[in-house]
């Protein structure tokens with residue numbers, strides 16, 4: 001009973017209501033409305049500059065917080081909610097320290113259990129052999145895997161992944177996709193952006209398709225890849241330029 005009370009409330013459903021972001025004169029996101037359901041994997045698709053990364057950042061509270069248009073299980077963002085989610089950036093941001101220290105930095109207490117968790121996670125992303133290597137000397141793909149491991153360390157219930165496999169070789173790509181599916185099975189909600197249609201098909205239950213700052217459709221993945229609702233999405237998945 002006491003434990004139940006202490007357990008944090010779920011962050012889902014996430015309701016985005018009429019979210020717009022204006023940077024200078026430009027509308028980066030334009031009246032976005034959507035609902036993200038419990039424990040799903042959502043893929044955000046759309047051409048370069050469509051607003052996908054900005055959308056993830058606004059969910060994470062990095063931008064647009066003052067507009068108060070995003071509700072996490074009926075609550076506005078606060079420190080408690082923010083601690084229960086992690087955003088892995090498109091470009092990894094690592095400390096000028098070793099791989100191990102980058103992981104330890106996330107934890108408040110560097111006790112034995114935490115170190116065991118760190119070792120397990122580094123093994124999961126295939127980086128345990130580089131524990132003492134300066135993180136900035138890792139290759140691009142290795143840095144991306146370290147960023148994911150760091151995000152998983154806090155065990156968030158919502159994971160926001162911005163092109164998590166963009167620089168990865170086929171082996172690492174499989175590794176990360178397995179981790180994503182595994183974490184979803186354990187109950188995490190995962191929202192990821194990708195330009196890899198195969199990946200969206202393999203992972204996503206639902207697709208959000210963005211173009212020019214607008215959310216053009218939210219469709220079940222299986223239906224989206226059969227026939228998207230909008231002409232823009234049809235052109236996009238057929239590799240045509242969107243005007």
Ligand SMILES: Nc1ncnc2c1ncn2[C@@H]1O[C@H](COP(=O)(O)OP(=O)(O)OP(=O)(O)O)[C@@H](O)[C@H]1O
Pocket residue numbers: 023028046047048049050051052053054055090
């Ligand atoms: N700090 C900023 N100031 C001004 N414009 C910005 C800023 N950050 C992003 N933008 C613009 O916002 C738009 C959306 O950018 P965003 O990074 O969300 O695109 P994206 O869909 O993630 O594209 P990609 O597939 O290339 O990663 C772009 O036109 C970009 O130039």
Ligand SMILES: [Mg+2]
Pocket residue numbers: 052053054090162193
């Ligand atoms: Mg982006």
